[in-house]
Amino acid sequence: MSPDPSARYRIAALVRHETILLARAPGPLIGYTVMPVLLMTVLRPMLERLAALGSTTGMGGTAQAAAGMAVMFSLFALKVVGAGFLQERTWHTWDRLRASPARASEILIGKAVPMLIVLLVHQAIIIGFAMAVFGLRPAATWWPLVLVAVAWTGCVLILGTAAATLVQSPAQLSVAGDIAAVLTSILGGALVPAELLPGWLRAVGPLSPGYWAMRSYRAALVDSGASSLIGALAGLGCFIVLGIVLSASFARRRPDA
């Protein structure tokens, strides 16, 4: 089957449209970018001291603060992803998208691409701030760091989509998103270094995508071995697959999907 040339125009129109929608409501994203920068600045000395005392055996204080805040606040930004889909329902525009010539895949790409870029920029600002101000550097080369940021952003995007198909209202999304973000951050060791968590929490840590995001960042920022990076990215990949399966499953159950 030959590719449909008009699909490119439709996707371009959708990307442009979604970008405008995001630009018109930048508040949450600004908040989720400024807050981690502030928290990182405040928490870094404490985390450095803990690392110096040998209380943590993983990342140094700066790496822990930067990666932890990047992971935790991209989980909060997951709500922005979910809201992007949920708003289409509350505005009744979802049906109009579905009644257009665009394929479902085109609509998803059109909505996902601007969000992916925004979330990548969000990660880049947080990590970039730590590099510029606190001298954070990758363990070996830059590309693992870029790879981790892309993989984690993709995971957040997929999980946000799944959340949007599951919840029924913006209020539900807000509550569920906040709780999930904090819980995932705690389990992943993004808020507090994993070594300091109670044993039972550490045991269930791998069930959190945040855990694999932190391991990925650790591999990119501290460990230079490829195997640790591959293993951590594989963990993230599992959550991406799970998110896709859940999104498709939830969407099929919705009468308006």
Place this chain on the structure above:
Amino acid sequence: MLVAEGLEKRFGAVRALSGFSLTVRPGEVVGLVGENGAGKTTFARAVAGLITLDAGAVRVSGVDVTRAPRDARAALGWAPQELALYPTITARENLRAFGGLNGLSTRQSIQRTAELAAALELTNVLDRPVGKLSGGQQRRVQAATAMVHRPAVLLLDEPTVGADPITRQAVLSAVRSMADEGCAVVYTTHYLPELEVLGASIAVVKGGRVIARGSRTDLLASVPGRALLRYAGTPPPLEPHVSGARTIQIDGSDVTITATDPAACVATLLASHADDVNRLRAIELSPPTLDDLYRQLLQPAGHSDVA
């Protein structure tokens, strides 16, 4: 051209469409009327490809909605009953988004936006966020988004509900223009005078199917009009069966006659009571209206206006 044949759709125990058939030719405006829950919106959603039919087929410009949904949708402009716009972006951006979604280039979108804005009296508000526009302006923007790509079939589901007269007139003019350009229009409404302005033929929907379909003249031919004769003092004694009259009611000095041709009926009555003509103070003729048709077709079974 829009062709719907034998549409069936159930939602659990509710039979929303029950043998719904309708054909709309290019350049024709069909007013879809019926009570709430009659199946009008379900039909619109079936045409838009938003529901899976249990039986029957819809073809938009000759393309089967089920077999080639994207091609069918490309020929369709649909404005749902509820407001379905992006409130945080401007009217212009909404129009450009829906234009782009339907394959318009940037230049085409810009040109078409200007045309529609002029036609729908939106030029001055194009760069305001839709959420800050008045209800009437939002309704006009919504109608414009359905027309932006010059669809072959236009489906407007109560586009003027709650709208002010200016909005109503602007939307009706734009719809008429689309039809004049060859677009097949389905116009769902409860405001029957709008259909007269549009010169629309009429499809009356009840119980999930079209129960009457035809031009206004054809359909009104079977609907009785009214004549009121007001006398000074008591009306003359009338025969129980005046030729052509369906009912005759006397209330004080007033005689009300319902008849398919009330004028002819009055002429007959006056001729047979020539001595009382000098006591006649007023004659009011009310030819049948679409409202009368609507009431006659949609009244519950067993109830009749005709005594």
